[in-house]
Amino acid sequence: MRGVALYVMLTVAGVLYGIPAAAQLNESDTATFQFRAGATGAVQKGNVDLLVLRARLEFVSNCKRSLVFKSQNNSLYQQFSGFKADNDINSRNYFYHQPFRSVYPFAMIYLQTNYRKQVDFRWFGGAGATWQFVQKPATNMKVSASIVYEETDFRSQQFNEGFYDGSSTIRLWRATAYLAGWHRLLDNRLKLFYTAYWQPGWDEVTNNRAQLDVGLDFPVWKGLNSSLQYSFYYEQIVVTSVKQHDRILTFGVSYQFKK
Numbered sequence: 700m701r702g703v704a705l706y707v708m709l710t711v712a713g714v715l716y717g718i719p720a721a722a723q724l725n726e727s728d729t730a731t732f733q734f735r736a737g738a739t740g741a742v743q744k745g746n747v748d749l750l751v752l753r754a755r756l757e758f759v760s761n762c763k764r765s766l767v768f769k770s771q772n773n774s775l776y777q778q779f780s781g782f783k784a785d786n787d788i789n790s791r792n793y794f795y796h797q798p799f800r801s802v803y804p805f806a807m808i809y810l811q812t813n814y815r816k817q818v819d820f821r822w823f824g825g826a827g828a829t830w831q832f833v834q835k836p837a838t839n840m841k842v843s844a845s846i847v848y849e850e851t852d853f854r855s856q857q858f859n860e861g862f863y864d865g866s867s868t869i870r871l872w873r874a875t876a877y878l879a880g881w882h883r884l885l886d887n888r889l890k891l892f893y894t895a896y897w898q899p900g901w902d903e904v905t906n907n908r909a910q911l912d913v914g915l916d917f918p919v920w921k922g923l924n925s926s927l928q929y930s931f932y933y934e935q936i937v938v939t940s941v942k943q944h945d946r947i948l949t950f951g952v953s954y955q956f957k958k
Contacts, residue, residue: 724759724955725839725881726769726798727831733759737953750778753949767795786814795829804828807845815945817938819867823849827875837887840880847873849900857939862904869936872901873908890916900936909933922955 724733735757743749756772770792777785790810797803808824827845850870857864881892893913900906914928932945 724757724769724771726759726761726767726793726795727834727839728759728761730759731761733757733761733955735953735955737951739951748778748780750776752776755953764799765797767798769793769795783814786812788812798829798831801831801834802828803831805843805845807847816934816941817854819852819854821849821851823847823873825875833880837883838880841878843875843877843879845875845877847875847898849873853938855938858936859939859941859943860904860906860936862902863936869906871906873898874901888918890918892916905935907933907935919952923952924955925952926950 724735736755738754739751740753741749741751752775754774757770759767759769761767770790772791773787773789775785775787777783788811791807792809793805793807795803795805798805804826805828806824806826809822811821812818813821825845825847827843829841829843831839831841833840848870849872850868853867853869856867863869875896875898877894877896879892879894881890883890891914893911895911896909898908900908909931910933911931912928914926917925919925927950928948930945930947930949932947934943937943
């Protein structure tokens with residue numbers, strides 16, 4: 700039930716405002732408020748029954764220049780021939796202190812579910828610092844480091860690492876190394892963006908996680924963009940029979956508002 704309410708909120712908000720957004724909003728922008736949202740859906744009946752719903756909602760609030768709040772939320776639901784394949788949410792929330800500087804601190808909390816990986820609910824939170832080593836009108840690049848505490852509830856007690864067998868909950872501390880950047884190319888007619896992170900776990904056995912997102916954004920008209928994104932996910936500790944790797948290619952259009 701914890702995931703249902705957030706999933707409905709994200710789906711409804713996305714349907715109202717557009718189709719999947721890929722590029723992330725920038726907390727270092729001096730705009731008072733930034734908003735970006737989108738949704739896609741597909742329904743097919745006949746030889747193959749298919750239902751797909753995707754939604755994304757992002758916003759950045761900069762009402763007080765010294766403190767900025769940023770929230771990025773995604774949901775995915777997929778059903779094939781009556782069998783549920785995905786029912787996921789991913790909510791990432793940050794508080795930044797003076798993110799217009801080259802170095803600034805932040806606190807964060809993530810909330811996640813993942814049906815395919817049998818993650819019933821995961822949360823982790825912590826704090827760290829970001830170094831924004833390139834900040835230009837056409838280019839932005841930064842690296843971050845943080846320490847987080849994580850708790851994950853699985854729907855199984857059997858894992859690919861026997862150390863965790865017998866309990867459906869894994870708790871541990873993680874370090875996080877993060878890289879992000881975007882570049883405006885071809886006289887602002889194309890935007891290349893990417894994010895990558897590595898999270899080594901501090902436990903008696905190796906428990907690492909990584910993610911890479913690379914995409915392109917094509918401005919169409921007054922905040923309307925088309926976008927393409929490739930994502931790669933790796934999770935070292937998974938439930939028995941679940942694969943460690945996932946690769947996803949998404950494309951669509953999105954709408955962005957800034958004030």
